[in-house]
Each structure stands twice: as structure tokens, then as C-alpha cells.
Amino acid sequence: xxxxxxxxxxxxxxxxxxxxxxxxxxxxxxxxxxxxxxxxxxxxxxxxxxxxxxxxxxxxxxxxxxxxxxxxxxxxxxxxxxxxxxxxxxxxxxxxxxxxxxxxxxxxxxxxxxxxxxxxxxxxxxxxxxxxxxxxxxxxxxxxxxxxxxxxxxxxxxxxxxxxxxxxxxxxxxxxxxxxxxxxxxxxxxxxxxxxxxxxxxxxxxxxxxxxxxxxxxxxxxxxxxxxxxxxxxxxxxxxxxxxxxxxxxxxxxxxxxxxxxxxxxxxxxxxxxxxxxxxxxxxxxxxxxxxxxxxxxxxxxxxxxxxxxxxxxxxxxxxxxxxxxxxxxxxxxxxxxxxxxxxxxxxxxxxxxxxxxxxxxxxxxxxxxxxxxxxxx
Numbered sequence: 106x107x108x109x110x111x112x113x114x115x116x117x118x119x120x121x122x123x124x125x126x127x128x129x130x131x132x133x134x135x136x137x138x139x140x141x142x143x144x145x146x147x148x149x150x151x152x153x154x155x156x157x158x159x160x161x162x163x164x165x166x167x168x169x170x171x172x173x174x175x176x177x178x179x180x181x182x183x184x185x186x187x188x189x190x191x192x193x194x195x196x197x198x199x200x201x202x203x204x205x206x207x208x209x210x211x212x213x214x215x216x217x218x219x220x221x222x223x224x225x226x227x228x229x230x231x232x233x234x235x236x237x238x239x240x241x242x243x244x245x246x247x248x249x250x251x252x253x254x255x256x257x258x259x260x261x262x263x264x265x266x267x268x269x270x271x272x273x274x275x276x277x278x279x280x281x282x283x284x285x286x287x288x289x290x291x292x293x294x295x296x297x298x299x300x301x302x303x304x305x306x307x308x309x310x311x312x313x314x315x316x317x318x319x320x321x322x323x324x325x326x327x328x329x330x331x332x333x334x335x336x337x338x339x340x341x342x343x344x345x346x347x348x349x350x351x352x353x354x355x356x357x358x359x360x361x362x363x364x365x366x367x368x369x370x371x372x373x374x375x376x377x378x379x380x381x382x383x384x385x386x387x388x389x390x391x392x393x394x395x396x397x398x399x400x401x402x403x404x405x406x407x408x409x410x411x412x413x414x415x416x417x418x419x420x421x422x423x424x425x426x427x428x429x430x431x432x433x434x435x436x437x438x439x440x441x442x443x444x445x446x447x448x449x450x451x452x453x454x455x456x457x458x459x460x461x462x463x464x465x466x467x468x469x470x471x472x473x474x475x476x477x478x479x480x481x482x483x
Contacts, residue, residue: 289347
């Protein structure tokens, strides 16, 4: 064996490692199909370990991620996944209480009703989903506290208003509204809730300024609420807000706390005045009809007395005329009859004495008068 044929643990000693790598990668046709086995002094076979450089080169070829072909496949896969998700992003659901308003490149395109729909993915189309069936509520002059609905926080800067008779009144109310026209609601006004709030406050101040304090505190509450709702609807229609005002509820209509005691004294004085006026009216209604009745009765009695006297006078005149006519026909007979009637009327109730020249004087006893006197004594 020569020095060139001596083998070390990793191949022939003194050889080039690259040449050893190439020789190991090619089959050895001259020495058989199996690997070369160096002969030892003892005559046995020897199997060297595998070449580490060859193993690393093989693994690098299998798992190299920087090959151009693998990079292209990965890019195409990522683009495909992103495209699928981008296309599926156009699917949207419109709830039963909503309306889908689709805008293409920022301009209105169409309106969709409840259900599952599709739009072009962004940035081509986008959809707005306003709630159109909900009853919205705006509180003016107060706010519900977080501790409970009954614990209210007053806002005097919103509730203090001036009446027609220049009195300050505290008005707290609630406005209920809903969406009537979706297009106007979305595109004609920027902040619907703030718009309704400011318009409602303006409408209520206008109506309160047209009524007096006492009317607003008593029987005018329902009328004021109706007029304010009507005026507010006119304002939002002028703004083209697409909003319908359903109702305005007056929560509190009262004078400010600072003047409540003085106002209560005024109210009590007004109540006393009304009570005295009612008592005076009742007295007048009692006295005047009675006086009118007495006056009517006296007038009727006077008229009856007048008619009686006139009738008696007329009767006496007629009787005198008839006597005068009889006297003109028979003076002697009429004179004697008048004499007898006159004496009868004069001496009818007097005590009578009958005289006779032969018998003398004797009293006359009226038997009828004695009989009536005896009957009355019984």
C-alpha cells in the first residue's frame, strides 16, 4: 500500500476534501457496487461514518424556502385568500327594524329592505343601517340620573322660559320622534338628535312666550304641548330632516324654586279673591231675584188696585147715570127711593127708637142681631 492509498477516518489522507466529496457522490464502478472498505492489518472490513457536508447539502436542497418557484406559489395563495375575503365582505344583513342605504363612491345608490343582501366591496360601495322603527326620546330641561329613573338632574339653562306676562317659568319636557324619510335623515342634516333638541327648545320657548303664567300652570298644559309639537314638526320639515314628531310630554311646569313661596302667597291671595267674588256673586244672585220678585208683586198689586178703583168708579158713574135717568122720568118716586136707601145705609147699624103718638116711645129690638149674638156666645 502506498502513502496515497492510506485512509483516515473521513477519507484518504492528504486528499482534497472537495475531491473526496465528488468521489463519494459518484458510484465506484471499478471496485464494485458497495462502498470501499479499507483493509486493516487484521484482514477485517471497516464502515466509515456518513459525510456531514453531503448530508447538509441534501437537507438544504429539500427545505430551502428561498427558491423562486416556492415564493411565487406562496404569493399567489395569499392573494387568492385575500381576494376571497374581500369579495365576501360585501355580504351584509339588514335587520327588521333597519333599512339598508347603499352608497356607491360616496353617493346614494339604492335602498334595501330587511334581509340578506350583497354590495360591491369597499371602496366601491358601503352600506348604512339606520334604525327606522325605534321611538327616540330627547329630554329637555332635565336628565335621568344614573342612580335611577326617579332621580332627575335639572338643567335650568334649558328649562327657564319667559311667559307673555313677563314671568319666568320652569318647563321640563320630553320629545318623542322617529325616522320618517331615510334619505333626508342621512343626507340633509348632520346631527339629527342635536337638531331636534335645539328645534324643540326653540318651539317650546315660542309657545310659552305666547301664553300667560297662570294659563300655563293650570288648564293650558295640554294645549301648550300640542302647539309645541305642531311648531316643532314645522321646523324639522323646513330643515328637511326626515323626522316625524310623535309626541311632546310636559314633565314639569312650575315657577322657579327661588320665588316659589312668594308665588304661593300670590296664588293664595288669588284664591281668596275668587272665593270672595263667588260669595258676592251668590249673594247678588240671591238678593236681586228676590227684590225683582217683590217689585213685580207690588207692581201687580198696584195694577190690580188701579183696575179695581177704575172699575168701581166706572160702575158708580154708570149707576149714577141710571139713577139720573130714572129721576128724570119719575122724580117723586126716585127721590123717595133714594131717601129710603140713604136712611137704610145710615141707620142700618144704629140703635133704633120707635115713637107713636098714641102709645108713646118704645125701643126697637133687632131680633136678627140678638140671634146672631146668642149663636156667637155658644
